[in-house]
Amino acid sequence: MALTHRSTNLLKPLSAAVPFTSSLRRLFSTDDATAITVETSVPFTGHKCDPPPRTIDTTPKELMTFFRDMATMRRMEIAADSLYKAKLIRGFCHLYDGQEAVAVGMEAAITKKDCIITAYRDHCIFLGRGGTLVEAFTELMGRRDGCSRGKGGSMHFYKKESGFYGGHGIVGAQVPLGIGLAFAQKYSKEEHVAFALYGDGAANQGQLFEALNMAALWDLPAILVCENNHYGMGTAEWRAAKSPAYYKRGDYVPGLKVDGMDAFAVKQACKFAKEHALKNGPIILEMDTYRYHGHSMSDPGSTYRTRDEISGVRQERDPLERIRKLILSHDIATEKELKDIEKEIRKEVDEAIAQAKESPMPDPSELFTNVYVKGFGVQSFGADRKEVRAILP
Numbered sequence: 001m002a003l004t005h006r007s008t009n010l011l012k013p014l015s016a017a018v019p020f021t022s023s024l025r026r027l028f029s030t031d032d033a034t035a036i037t038v039e040t041s042v043p044f045t046g047h048k049c050d051p052p053p054r055t056i057d058t059t060p061k062e063l064m065t066f067f068r069d070m071a072t073m074r075r076m077e078i079a080a081d082s083l084y085k086a087k088l089i090r091g092f093c094h095l096y097d098g099q100e101a102v103a104v105g106m107e108a109a110i111t112k113k114d115c116i117i118t119a120y121r122d123h124c125i126f127l128g129r130g131g132t133l134v135e136a137f138t139e140l141m142g143r144r145d146g147c148s149r150g151k152g153g154s155m156h157f158y159k160k161e162s163g164f165y166g167g168h169g170i171v172g173a174q175v176p177l178g179i180g181l182a183f184a185q186k187y188s189k190e191e192h193v194a195f196a197l198y199g200d201g202a203a204n205q206g207q208l209f210e211a212l213n214m215a216a217l218w219d220l221p222a223i224l225v226c227e228n229n230h231y232g233m234g235t236a237e238w239r240a241a242k243s244p245a246y247y248k249r250g251d252y253v254p255g256l257k258v259d260g261m262d263a264f265a266v267k268q269a270c271k272f273a274k275e276h277a278l279k280n281g282p283i284i285l286e287m288d289t290y291r292y293h294g295h296s297m298s299d300p301g302s303t304y305r306t307r308d309e310i311s312g313v314r315q316e317r318d319p320l321e322r323i324r325k326l327i328l329s330h331d332i333a334t335e336k337e338l339k340d341i342e343k344e345i346r347k348e349v350d351e352a353i354a355q356a357k358e359s360p361m362p363d364p365s366e367l368f369t370n371v372y373v374k375g376f377g378v379q380s381f382g383a384d385r386k387e388v389r390a391i392l393p
Contacts, residue, residue: 034059034060035057035058035059036057036058036059036060036063036330037055037056037057037058038055038056038057038058038264038326039054039055039056040054040055040056040259040262040264040265040268041259041261041262041265041317041322042259042262042265044256044257044258044265044268044269045247045256045257046254046255046256046257047245047247047248047250047254047255047256047257047284048252048253048254048255049254049255049256049276049283051256051272052256052268052269052271052272053268054268056264056267056268058264060330060332062108063323063326063327063330063332064327064332064333066104066108066263066323067320067323067324067327067338067341068341068345069100069104069127069128070100070101070104070263070319070320070323071320071341071342071345072127072133072345072348072349073096073097073100073103073104073123073124073127073128074097074100074320075342075345075346075349076123076124076127076133076136076137076349077095077096077097077123077124077293078097079137079349079350079353080093080095080123080137080140080154081095081293081297083137083140083141083353084297085297088141088357089140089141089153089154089297090142090153091153091154091155092120092153092154092155092169092296092297092298093140093154093296093297094120094121094122094154094155094295094296094297095121095123095291095292095293095296095297096121096122096123096124096125096291097291097292097293098229098261098289098290098291098292098293098313098314098318098319099121099124099227099229099260099287099289099290099291099319100124100263100319100320101260101261101262101263101265101266101289101319101322102197102225102227102260102266102287102289103124103125103127103128104128104263104266104319105262105263105264105265105266105267105269105270106128106195106225106266106267106270107128107129108263108267108270109266109267109268109269109270109271109274110193110195110270110274111192112129112130112162112163113163113190113192114163114192114193114194114195114274115163115164115165115178115181115182115185115192115193115194115195116129116163116164116165116194116195116197117164117165117166117168117174117177117178117181117194117195117196117197118166118167118168118174118196118197118198119167119168119169119171119172119174119197119198119199119202120154120155120156120167120168120169121167121199121227121291122154122155122156122157122166122167123136123140123154123157125157125164125167125197126147126157126158126159126164126167129159129162129163129164130159130162131147131157131159131162131164132352133348133349133352134352134355134356135147136157136352137352137353137355137356138150138356138359139152139153139154139157140153140154140356141356141357141359142361142362143356143359143360143361143362144359144360144361144362144363144366145356145359146359147159149362149366149370150359150361150362150366151362151366151370152166152167154167155167155168155169156168156169165177165178165181171201171202171205172198172202172205172207172208173207174196174197174198175196175198175202175205175207175208175211175212175224176207176210176211177196178194178195178196178211178222178224179194179196179211179212179214179215179220179222181194181196182194182215182220182221182222182277182282183218183220185220185221186218186219186220186221191278192221193221193222193223193273193274193277193278194220194221194222194223195223195225195270196222196223196224196225197225197227198224198225198226198227199226199227199228199229199232200226200227200228200229200230200231200232200237200240200241200244200246201231201232201233201235201240202232203226203228203241203246203249204240204241208224209249212224212250212253212282212284215253215281215282216250216252216253216281216282218281219280219281219282220277220281220282221277221278221281221282222277222281222282223270223273223274223277223282223283223284223285224250224282224283224284224285225284225285225287226246226247226249226284226285226286226287227260227287227289228244228246228260228286228287228288228289229289229290229291230290231291231295231304231305233295233299234294234295234299234303234304235304236304236305245257245286246284246286247284247285247286249284250282250283250284253281253282253283253284254276254280254283254284255283255284255285255286256269256272256273256283256284256285256286257286257288258285258286258287258288259288260287260288260289261288261289261290261313261317261318261319261322262319262322263319263322263323266287269285270285273285290313290317292310292313292314324338
């Protein structure tokens, strides 16, 4: 019974799991429709397009949802750091803390009918698409109940029913797949778009430009999102790119530079991009963002940048703190109420980890599933090609 009770919130999408205090419940019941006008932190910069306005309307409920969703993502990634160091997460592990505004703002502008495909820094995108903490942690620990049955690990989260077509480990390879998703949407005459996310390190990939060329030729509803966290692994963008203005990289394709640390700027930009893509074809969004961890857990992140640089971004541009300040300045919640929500999130994350640890490892027979099409009698031989090791189902 304890396990059943414990998992209730953990098995719900983020926005459905917001704990309300009595004062917040009273506020939301009367003021959900009350618009609050906010302004993006910096203006948008457009390439071959007129940028959207800086002002955007929100509500108390949306502000609280943004706060809780980003706080959950942040806590999940901090916990993943500890699990990796405890050797409960093996292999690669790329954390997203610092970049949460991209996942939350993008999700607020679109629907689950719109597709998202990304690289290996994918945990928070998965949560934004409606994934649960338990599914995330079980996958990270390679357990059977993970979102990819424990076979993908950190880099290969997946949730097709919510339009999330996975994290991908090959640098830049997800972009042509994203263009394929956009082609399928146009072919099916759907009024939906495909977001293909990649980092500044992948922005120089040849396949990206080939795919973008096809998207432009066929006016596909594709949105290429460069999450520019300014370091491709340990290489600063200015050392790797002659032209680091990634929103202009399409040349013949419009682009928009966005403050990726501002959830409302991301929301406004993604809404603008979706409307553009449905009418005119592809567009590039450059999200100016930052990661607090290194490239992966094997990278301390402090050999090619200073600790002062990291702490400076935390103090001046942290996406979660921006939302906190908005909530406090509009008297939507008190500092204590926000801290209580964060305590509740910490408890939920701890319970999700405990539940994930109870999930069994995949059966060894799973090694041969989801590799080949069933029914073709594929056989697996040893290196000498003489001994049949296994007959695949």
